Amino acid sequence: DSGVTQTPKHLITATGQRVTLRCSPRSGDLSVYWYQQSLDQGLQFLIQYYNGEERAKGNILERFSAQQFPDLHSELNLSSLELGDSALYFCASSGRGSSGNTIYFGEGSWLTVV
Amino acid sequence: AQTVTQSQPEMSVQEAETVTLSCTYDTSESDYYLFWYKQPPSRQMILVIRQEAYKQQNATENRFSVNFQKAAKSFSLKISDSQLGDAAMYFCAYRSPNFGNEKLTFGTGTRLTIIP
Numbered sequence: 592d593s594g595v596t597q598t599p600k601h602l603i604t605a606t607g608q609r610v611t612l613r614c615s616p617r618s619g620d621l622s623v624y625w626y627q628q629s630l631d632q633g634l635q636f637l638i639q640y641y642n643g644e645e646r647a648k649g650n651i652l653e654r655f656s657a658q659q660f661p662d663l664h665s666e667l668n669l670s671s672l673e674l675g676d677s678a679l680y681f682c683a684s685s686g687r688g689s690s691g692n693t694i695y696f697g698e699g700s701w702l703t704v705v
Numbered sequence: 706a707q708t709v710t711q712s713q714p715e716m717s718v719q720e721a722e723t724v725t726l727s728c729t730y731d732t733s734e735s736d737y738y739l740f741w742y743k744q745p746p747s748r749q750m751i752l753v754i755r756q757e758a759y760k761q762q763n764a765t766e767n768r769f770s771v772n773f774q775k776a777a778k779s780f781s782l783k784i785s786d787s788q789l790g791d792a793a794m795y796f797c798a799y800r801s802p803n804f805g806n807e808k809l810t811f812g813t814g815t816r817l818t819i820i821p
Binding site for chain 1 (some may be wrong): 738740742747750751752757800802805806807808809810812813814
């Protein structure tokens with residue numbers, strides 16, 4: 592158990608809909624990262640938040656947005672969903688101090704768009 | 706930008722034997738972190754081992770060890786006494802310590818099959 596919690600684990604929705612994926616980082620971790628892993632593709636970095644502020648942006652579509660709340664949990668919002676958005680979405684977190692160099696992953700949220 | 710290359714899409718090894726997975730990376734930074742993550746069929750991302758670039762000593766975690774060659778920008782993973790539970794996709798990853806660039810950059814992965 593990495594300590595990173597993601598909900599929901601599985602989600603099936605229709606094209607054009609909007610979904611929200613939720614992530615609770617490891618206790619004390621200030622950084623949250625979102626990654627997308629499609630069936631035949633590697634892990635694509637979407638976005639990073641640090642202590643509530645956006646810190647880095649990757650290949651995140653304009654239809655997607657994220658935020659990190661004061662309690663440090665994060666949400667990834669996916670809107671106007673397309674079939675190609677079907678993927679495994681990972682949240683990951685990292686902290687401060689000697690363990691801060693390591694990023695730990697949640698179990699992922701499987702999104703299927705039909 | 707940093708890149709990570711895993712040139713072996715698939716590898717197989719007999720149970721109880723030793724296998725080495727290759728990884729090379731490209732960076733202009735002198736300080737960084739390298740990782741191997743394992744992704745079994747459950748699709749969880751599990752940390753296998755990590756290496757700080759400033760450390761000359763190769764990291765070891767039980768049956769897993771790395772061969773870190775900084776000058777050659779090479780970071781291979783050796784799995785000794787392979788077990789059926791080692792079957793998974795293995796990803797090599799690079800992380801910069803610099804502000805705003807702390808994300809993990811992954812290679813394309815190596816699928817490891819264990820032959821009973």
